[in-house]
Amino acid sequence: MLRVLPYLLILVFWLYGMVDCALSDRRQVRGGLSKTTWFLISVLPVVGIVLWFALGRPRGTTPPRADRGQGRRPVAPDDDPDFLRGL
Incomplete structure (x- = not known):
């Protein structure tokens, strides 16, 4: 089992x-290469993936805000005054 563990990892x-690589946003991919090129490079089992994580993977970014400046919206229907008025 210990012989198989490195290959499994x-x-x-x-x-x-x-x-x-496949799920990353193509506009945020670093390294000056397209996402398709990075995916083809990542097919190489060890070297390609190390290059992807070191050079191509987008850095941690904050997700886009959903409220777009409209203020805070109720989370559940029972917290929404408009919904409660319609009952």
Whole structure:
């Protein structure tokens, strides 16, 4: 089992990197290459994924705000005065 563990870890790391590359926003990919090129590079099991995480992966960004300056909205229907008025 211990002989298989390094290969299993490499496989998991490779699959995680491939999915991360595929789901990343193409406008935020770094490294001056397109997302398709990064995906093709990440096909190389160890080297490609290390390059993706080191050079191509978008850095941590904050998600876009959903409220767009409209103020705070109620979370649940029973907190919404308009909904309660309609009952």
